[in-house]
Amino acid sequence: MFPEVGKDLEKKRTIAKYLLKKGIITEQQVEEIEKFCAETGWSFAKVCLTFGYVSRIKWAEILEEIGFNLIDLKKEKIDKGVVLYLNMLVMEQYLGVPIRKEDGKVIVAMVDPTDVEFIELVKNIFKSDVKVISAMDVDIVWVLHKYLGPPFCRIAIYNLLWKDPDRSAVVTITGAQTAVIVAIITIYLIYFSINPISALIFVNIIVAFLYLFSILFKFVLSLVGARYELQEIVKAEEIKSIPDEKLPIYTILLPVYKEPRVISKLVESISRLDYPKFKLDVKLLLEEDDIETIEAIKRIDFPAVFEPIVVPSEIPKTKPKACDYGLLFARGKYLTIYDAEDVPDSDQLKKVVALFDKLPEEYICVQCALNYYNREENFLTRMFTLEYSYWFDYMLPGLNRLGLPIPLGGTSNHFKKDKLEELAGWDPFNVTEDADLGIRAYAKGYKVAVLDSTTYEEANKALKNWIRQRSRWIKGYIQTYLVHMRHPVELIKKVGLKGFISFQLFIGGTPFVFLANPVMWFIFIIWLLTKSDLIGLVFPDWVMYISNFNFLLGNTLMIYMNMMSVFRRKYYNLLPFALLNPFYWILHSIASYKALWQLISNPFYWEKTEHGISEFFKYIHHPKK
DSSP states (O other): OOOOOHHHHHHHHOOHHHHTTSSSSSSHHHHHHHHHHHHHHOOHHHHHBBHHHHHHHHHHHHHHHHHOOOOOOOGGGOHHHHHHHHHHHHHHHHHEEEEEEETEEEEESSSSSHHHHHHHHHHHHHTEEEEEEEEEEEHHHHHHHHHHOHHHHHHHHHHHHHHHHGGGGTTTSOOHHHHHHHHHHHHHHHHHHHHHHHHHHHHHHHHHHHHHHHHHHHHHHHHHHHHOOBBBOOHHHHHSSSOOGGGEEEEEEEEEEEEEHHHHHHHHHHHHSSSSSEEEEEEEEETTTOHHHHHHTOOOSSSOOOOOEOOOSSSSSSSSHHHHHHTTOOOSSSSEEETTEEEEOTTTTHHHHHHHHHHHEEEEEEEEEEEEEEEEHHHHHHHHHHHHHHIIIIIHHHHHHHTOOOOOOOSSSSEEHHHHHHHOOOOOOOHHHHHHHHHHHHTTOEEEEEEEEEEEEEEOOSHEEEEEEHHHHHHHHHHHHHHHTHHHHHHHHHHHHHHHHHIIIIHHHHHHHHHHHHHHHHHHHHHHHHOOOOHHHHHHHHHHHHHHHHHHHHHHHHHHHHHHHHHTOOGGGGGGGGGGHHHHHHHHHHHHHHHHHHHHHTOOOOOOOOOOSSOOOOOGGSOOO
């Protein structure tokens, strides 16, 4: 059934010799590969595929030419007991795995079925002859992580819970928090039963002032960010001053799920990064049940630099869990994350290395700006671009200047890996793991720098897709607020009074404003149309004046802040759309109520954002700034 690997084939038809004969690789490349193999213990096949010397399509063609038919291991009978005989890391080095015993022989699946060293290793361990079948690297990895990965996955899932249980969102609301909330509601209901009008006025006052302070806080941040452009600048001369041999190994995590349409674009964008390929440690994080994307990887027809990692199917099924799993296998000194549709500036990694070299030791993360390559596609993409430009060009510099905690973006944040491990990575149970990690880092006394480098993404153009994404972000902000407010006094001690106030107004205030908006607008409109005496009782003139002031000032300030966002990036054609910001806020409020419901009904559910739906995506390579 399968071709035997005999002595003649071992000597004459090795993959390396065949690749040379076909002119696919050169003698110089063989020397490079063999040197790296000697340094790491990796097999020739693993280096070829991981560092883009040969495309996966071409590798499959070569195997068939020398007489090996590719087998889909996901459809093969797998004996877990046989797989467990060998160490997973050893099998990953060779890209081979014994899958079962048959007719007195061990069936061994290999990416390079002519790799004599691994064949002899299996023979010695099993004290048996072997029969070799050929399979693609992603299928080998799928078997390894499916059967041997669960213990690693549990470490990824529970690491933060074990190290710092009070910072884990595995429990959304603690018993103590529930008791406090019930006590406050009970006291208020008693007060309401005694004097209902006074009780309603009291709530209105609280809501009005919280709303006002949240809006004014963001406005102050914007003014500070506008005055002090605190993005760190790394000049071309600084990048050139670091020779390639002095650059550290850099890990890139690429979490993908149900992304067959964008996978080739993603690995193509990463392959364009200006960084020595042997210093790149690119982990393509796949999910065990995502067969469609796994099959798409096999069809990539160009050499690409990445190593597939398959995350076992365990709850919670979230991006941070996948990243924590990838962190366990990361080799780099520095580490970053890119999303499925990301197109980072080609010199971004070198800029980060140069910046870390000159920053004080307490800086453990560099946040790069995010923006969109399809900003003019429709109303949503234009508003999204205004929002992100404002966030990265004004809000983050403002937070940075005032020494306040910075909620990280979900991508293009670059970490010192050892410090990230010290923080126990991301919280797998928090659906805005980036914002949570920023708060935890700040509480430990660490700092974040903002770099003048941009990663371009796909702005959400579809309404339902936008609502799914935004509701997840808002739900995560509420999660983060609840987690860090379990011990308010301790939080004040760790982040200081100004950090605590910032946390209240920024992390807590953002979802609060979105939830309060439609209620306040509705009451204002009813009062304006009817001049109802009942509303007048609940809203005495002085309270109504505050509410009206909030209504007018809040919307005016948000429109103004969106107008500010066009100037640094010179997106002047988006300026008129800033006037439509109140309509955009309505969408935020819809998403916020969905987030609130999901927080109660399904707190860890990760709302999947579909990528690759933009008409611009198929054309994108390097967007013009």
